[in-house]
Amino acid sequence: MSPNPKTGDLARTKMETPSNKEQSHHVPVIIGNYAPFRLVLRETDSWMPTLEQINSREYDYVKLCRLSGFIDIGIAPFSLGISFDGSLVLPASPNFKTRESAFNKFNETLGILLLGGIYSEAVQPTDISFGTLFFDGYVKQHNGGTGHEASFHKAIQTKYVSTIDVISLLNPKTINFTELKDAYKKGKEYFSKLDKLSPSLLLNGTSNYVKHQWGEGLIFLWTSIEQVVNIIWTNEIIKNDIDGEEIVDGRSKFLKDFRTWTTSAKIELLYQKEFIRTEQYKLLNKARKSRNDFVHNGKELTQENVQCALNGLFSLLSLVISSYQNSDLLNDTLETIYRNQRGDLIPKKTTFDKEEVTHWLSLPPLPGDNGWGNKEYEIIDDLVLKPLK
Numbered sequence: 001m002s003p004n005p006k007t008g009d010l011a012r013t014k015m016e017t018p019s020n021k022e023q024s025h026h027v028p029v030i031i032g033n034y035a036p037f038r039l040v041l042r043e044t045d046s047w048m049p050t051l052e053q054i055n056s057r058e059y060d061y062v063k064l065c066r067l068s069g070f071i072d073i074g075i076a077p078f079s080l081g082i083s084f085d086g087s088l089v090l091p092a093s094p095n096f097k098t099r100e101s102a103f104n105k106f107n108e109t110l111g112i113l114l115l116g117g118i119y120s121e122a123v124q125p126t127d128i129s130f131g132t133l134f135f136d137g138y139v140k141q142h143n144g145g146t147g148h149e150a151s152f153h154k155a156i157q158t159k160y161v162s163t164i165d166v167i168s169l170l171n172p173k174t175i176n177f178t179e180l181k182d183a184y185k186k187g188k189e190y191f192s193k194l195d196k197l198s199p200s201l202l203l204n205g206t207s208n209y210v211k212h213q214w215g216e217g218l219i220f221l222w223t224s225i226e227q228v229v230n231i232i233w234t235n236e237i238i239k240n241d242i243d244g245e246e247i248v249d250g251r252s253k254f255l256k257d258f259r260t261w262t263t264s265a266k267i268e269l270l271y272q273k274e275f276i277r278t279e280q281y282k283l284l285n286k287a288r289k290s291r292n293d294f295v296h297n298g299k300e301l302t303q304e305n306v307q308c309a310l311n312g313l314f315s316l317l318s319l320v321i322s323s324y325q326n327s328d329l330l331n332d333t334l335e336t337i338y339r340n341q342r343g344d345l346i347p348k349k350t351t352f353d354k355e356e357v358t359h360w361l362s363l364p365p366l367p368g369d370n371g372w373g374n375k376e377y378e379i380i381d382d383l384v385l386k387p388l389k
Contacts, residue, residue: 028092029133031141032106032123033149038173040068040082054169057159065157067137069177071184073109083139087153099128104200111199116187119336122207190321197227209310210341214301221309222291226263228316232275233266283312
């Protein structure tokens with residue numbers, strides 16, 4: 001998809017009488033939704049519904065369905081559309097008609113944005129939907145997406161949103177479309193120096209980490225580490241044999257043999273040749289041992305195990321991007337990932353001061369709650385808790 005010059009800028013206003021427009025003035029699209037929820041604003045946009053408008057479902061649902069712009073993600077003559085509510089929109093072309101192909105492209109884009117400084121989590125297969133893009137730049141989500149993110153976006157776009165979820169529209173996070181576009185350009189520049197690294201793989205590693213899914217997180221992160229190690233190995237160890245005359249016949253083939261040169265052996269040699277520093281060397285070896293213990297012995301993982309892989313990976317990425325000058329280049333991005341990590345299962349704080357609470361919603365009481373009173377309720381003797389002897 002790309003903007004149609006005949007329809008002009010997305011910000012113009014158009015009034016029309018009811019017609020068969022929906023049937024004849026649209027194209028099919030594939031829509032992807034992800035966390036966290038944030039609005040994507042053009043320069044002239046604002047979003048300030050009152051609490052009363054939100055609770056009564058009188059907010060501007062039409063604006064949530066409007067596109068905010070297009071980004072060139074290398075699928076010319078089409079582009080990726082991004083709507084006001086943050087939905088990602090791809091054309092339903094033969095390249096993206098399957099859930100898998102759209103899934104890969106969505107996460108590749110979000111992975112590039114992540115290195116460009118914009119935090120996002122991976123789109124899940126269940127959060128991909130089929131939809132319609134009208135020629136005037138408005139998106140309607142249809143079926144296919146049964147996941148939480150897809151269901152939430154469809155609900156707020158149609159105003160059939162639950163009482164609990166609708167509060168997300170009050171003072172949500174926002175980002176300017178130009179900022180998003182600049183971040184994609186920056187991330188693309190970084191990835192140009194990481195030609196064998198999969199943006200989708202990187203994104204899935206960080207997404208699983210913030211959700212406390214240690215096993216999945218470690219597998220994705222370690223695989224990304226192996227890809228980056230191979231990039232350094234190819235560029236700094238093998239390149240002399242590729243670019244120049246081979247010193248010993250067969251040496252280049254020998255250096256490319258992954259059975260001889262395992263990842264641990266490559267890390268050791270790269271450390272000795274000072275492409276990897278002591279700090280990264282320690283992190284990578286801890287991550288490697290944790291990965292091997294988990295894969296081969298089923299050893300339980302902890303956050304510390306996976307954190308070594310995360311820190312080691314971003315240090316490696318920083319070194320490669322900066323030509324081995326700065327191992328902290330991506331520290332801001334790493335801190336953003338940590339800030340989005342899910343909290344403890346049982347919150348440490350259960351009582352809040354009045355000034356800490358801006359809005360509240362009462363929940364219906366259950367038997368045993370202070371607000372239940374003396375009302376009758378069903379009691380099943382077999383289910384009644386008894387003291388342990």
